[in-house]
Amino acid sequence: MTTELLSANHAAAAAAALAGRANRVGRGFGGGVYPITPQSECMERLCDERFDKGQVVRVESEHSAMAVCIGFSIAGARAFTASSSNGLAYMTENVFTAAMSRLPIVMMAVNRSLGPPWNIWAEHGDTLMLRDAGWVQLYCEDNQEVLDSILTAFRLAEDRRVLLPVMVCQDAFILSHTMTPTDVPSQETVDAFLPPLDLPHRLSDRPRTVGALDGPRETEVPRAEMQRAMDDVPRVYAEVQGAFEATFGRRLADPVVPYRMDDAEIALVSIGTTAATVRAVVDEARARGVRVGGVRIRMFRPFPEDTLRQLLSRCTRVGVLDRDLAPGQGGIVWSEVRPAAPQGSIVQNYIVGLGGGDIRPKDVARILDDLCARERAGKPQFVEVG
């Protein structure tokens, strides 16, 4: 293991390369890559990696980047790509295809605003748009978590009980271009952590059509299988956490990361790097005697509703910070968290940090003040930052 000063983009690429090389005893590694800010550094570094049994294909679009991954994966190889924002939107039909074909592809997605207006900074709407695509979604808070999540994602995705693609999400620039010392494990340890992929339904030399035209029944049954696989993910994830700790000597973050929630009556729920700011505000408010805690949703798919219900069971006020907007509805995280909050509690949505607006502690503090002062929940509140 070495510690390198890495951006999260490079950390993701390093992890993908390690995972890819680990499958040299299997059917190899590959993927299609296509540039988009702020992901490009990741694919650039991947293109600079050397593989004994791997090939990174420089394709002409995100749509084909995922298609190439599908090709690698259905042939039994480990596959990886990275994208962001409009790239994900352009890729979308193949994002669905990858999941519906039950292919354990891993994608690093840098969360960026979808234009117009053309804006390259952090926003979560691009990957949340894909929440129904059948992918496991992990949202990261720091560079190390990005690296660890990529490694974890392969192990999780390739587990026979899962066989679903995994998307590892990180905030544009806040993580993607920010360099921090990051532990990069050795190839041997990664080899030990990631056994070679054995895809049960890979194309061989025998007749078999993957992706056939089917009727209602041949559609509903595999959909139900996907749901069951998603249901298994938390259990498998817990096992992977154990293996990860045993291999790398550090603890991998839980699907839901609570902060000072043990006796909290008020909770601030967020995803991605916003959680760090929330922690600062929680500490400051706790110092003032406010019984507030923070909840970071790391795994958005499958959605950890039971865990959240438990964590929020004593809360009377829940503030959900969304760096995204589903116009006509509100925050996407809020709309999913709401059913997990206790009956009668005030669950208020705050739309904050769109287009990469820097969510500072004072902004979260204002949100907390508003939440504490409410007699009832209102419409989603737009919080200006800066």
Next chain:
Amino acid sequence: MASLEIRLHGRGGQGGVTCAKILAAVWAGLGKSVQTFGDYAGERSGAPVRAYTRVSDEPIDDRNKVYEPHHLLVLDPTLLGEHVLQGLRPGGTLLLNTEEPIEAFGDRFLRHRLAVVDATAIARRRKIGTRSVVIVNTTIAGAFVRAAGLPFEALEAAYRRLGFTGNLDAAREAWDAVAIREARDVDAKAPVFAPPATAPVLPLVAHVEGAPTGLRTGSWRSQTPRYVHALAPCSAFCPAGNDVIGFVQAVAEGGAQQASEVLARTTPLAGVCGRVCPAFCMEGCNRREHDGAVDVRALERWIADTAPIAPRAERASAAPRRFAIVGGGPAGLSAAFELARHGHEATVFDGERALGGVLRTGIPSYRLPRAALDREIEALLALGVKTSLGAFLDRDRVAALAREWDAVILATGLQRLRGVTERDDLPGVEQGIRFLHRVNMEGSVRVTGHVVVLGGGNTAMDCARVAVRAGASRVTVAYRRGREEMPAIRDEVAEAEQEGVVFELLRQPLGFEGDERVRGVVLAEVELGPPDASGRRSPVVTDRRSTLSCDHVLLALGQTADLRLLPEGWALREGRAFARDAPVNVFAAGDLATGDGTVAHAIGDGRRVARLAMRAVGPELAEVEELRRPDRARAVAATEIRFDHFPKSPPLGERHVPADVRVRGFDEVNLGVGDPAAAAHRCCSCGECTRCDSCLVYCPEGIIRREAGGYAIDLEYCKGCGICVTECPRAAITLKTPKEMHA
């Protein structure tokens, strides 16, 4: 009220959804609320399709499919299974598109009002859709409107409403044609349908080997391809009844011996025909339309020369009969051949010292070398044919033979010769046939000076060319019609001309000049008038005359049958003699009976009459099959041959000795075919499969397999597209409708 519900079952391409729409438009025009929709899937031409129509007095808000229809329309009879009938209400109308008449349904569907129409036949006749995918929406709509008790005008209004313009006539025809049987047994217990078994859906994430779909696409088919043996024109045109395509293909596939065996089944004289036949086969050959006829005659000769014809008795007769054949020419020899092949005793009586008839006495040896003739006669004798040569035959002798033998076949040919005037006996004037007889039987006959031959047939050509060889300084053929009308074999005319024979065409001989010896022929100019009964333009003699001076005149004006051999009071009818209307076991074959005038005709008729005679002499021979003259009209036409399959390669033809060499003697002038295999491979094999693989290679379904020397089609899956039929280079496959399949 609740909705009236209609369900249609059809196949992709038949127009079922449009039909449902037409029905909806009919009721909409009558002021009803309607709804119509189809099942949409990856349906393909031929795949089962459903469509629905609802009709109500109230607005319709039912968004489900129709499970218990009041009316059920089945557009394709192959769909008629229990699941199609599922849910049809008692008393409801069941409209079937079927070839079967309504009576054929007997006790079936008694709970329902049965309506039956052959909508496909109507639409096919009116060319609605394609041959393999017939669109029946309008015909079905016409029939249903009638069955539903609605006026035809309602359908016309619906057409206007939908903006349709065509095919209303077809709907009217179906409206008229539909047969209806009222429901009788409405209270009978409804059949219980087992729900279709649903197989468990296998997990996606497992190794699963995909089995074939099991979709029986054969039920999509409206027509079925069938391999056939269609009649080739060469065989149809052969008066001898030879399996022409058979022996030509045998050359291509197996060589001379195999081909010789094919010929030996129908002719003892292949080496003769291969030299002297006008080759009707080549006249009929479809390849003429493409790049020239196959050199069939030359091939026949090559076969006979390379692997001499060795006729074999096909069977030993349990009770051999005795047949007397009068005349040793081609008809008599052929009759003897046929009888001997059937295990009977055949004895040929002939006045000459050797068999062969006109082949020996008439045809010059440069056309038919005697060795070739002798070889085939010897083979015939080896088969067991007996002879009585130098026999004197007259009507008394014939009457005696008729008493002593099981049957007599007269085959004496054409013995009466036509002349010009009563002065035909003028010295220097001679019948061509007699001249040829002298040349052929006596040898070293010499002529001098100018020889004029009168006539335009093969005898005329033989006379002229023999005269050239016998020393004539000049030979002229005078013929009363034009060159196109000359009955002689075209090649013979050309060869005569090459040898220096001059043709005076459109000249009618009127008489001779000269007192003690002929010195000239008086000829009148002829103009051609309208076609006569033979199709040739009839000569109209003018009064413009001239005299052609000459030293010899050979008459070759044609021959006719001499029936004086028949006893008094006998007559010939259809090849059989009748004594005062009572059939006797005396038959006539060949030119004597038919006057057709070629060796090939004589061979064919000899065999045909031999069979008639066999059938006549004993009831135990009744199973001997009659031979029929081939029907040219049934032969595969050139338009049915896919010539793209055959790269153009004109025939190489027969090789000939140069004219200046051949006139020096009586050696054979025609050297036959140079490359028999190449010549045989030019044969398109019309109507007869050659296993060329076209059907197999072009079949979109890949379901044609080699089997038992031919091909088999897997009808479980054949969609009846007809590509195999279109692509067969030689019309050896046809498409049949179900009705034709049953026939």
Next chain:
Amino acid sequence: MSANEPILGGMAQTAADRSTPLLRPGNSNCGGCGMSVGLQFLSRAIAGTPVQLVIPACCAAVAAGPFPTSGYGAPVFSSTFASAAAVATGLAHVARLNGEKTRVVCFVGDGGTYDIGMATVSAAAERDEDLLYVCYDNEIYGNTGGQRSSATPRGATTTTTPRGSELEKKDILAIMAAHRVPYVASISLAHPDDALRKLRFALDAKGFRFVHMLAPCPTGWKSEPADSIELIRLAVRSGLYAVYEVFEGSRVVINVEPEHSDAALERYLGMQGRFRKSGVELASVRAGVERSWRELRARSALGGPG
């Protein structure tokens, strides 16, 4: 000898042929489907070679049948419409990385090639991926009911050009040859020997190979299913469909010299309801054909139109 007999030299159903068909009986294609015939040809070219097919959304994908059955006697991935060449890229690399002899074949219609898949196929060609890309061109979006594509010829009525398309068909072979890939060829379903030779060559060659086949669609062309092969023959004889191959983007070999027959062109147009309905003039079609030949002759360095 003069006759083409037996065609394919009699290799059909011999040890040299594929033991089971690539397109199995019981597929859902329409009767007389040209694409089906093309698959039979491809099957023979493949013979014993292990293959994996990538088929995007198109009629050929429907022919694959419902899971778990398979209309194909080979493994198939049914990709999104625009993605065949990209998915195949992945498959081909994995085969190479694992030292497998598997040949990866894209089997794609004209919509997936000329239109929505153009960028994908162009990129795969530019990367010289080790793929055989077969475009079966029925000149419409057949699977969606017969709409115009950029492969639809002038004068053809489709459901979106009810009065006949006024545009010339895209010259896909020239486009693909301009990528300077190892092999680009058009094959005629009416010339099986030439087609088989080229398919075999294309299957074995390294790098990106593009094979185009004009594939009659009786349903969309409103033609007799039985005439599908004859239509191709007429298209070739008339000059409408040029049968040639291009090596390394430069060396052009014309495999079948057309007769430039107006009679053949007239029959070709007359046998299809899609042209009868528009009443397109033979002369206007002929003009486009002549222009294509002038361009092709120029590329083949033989000069002048034929």
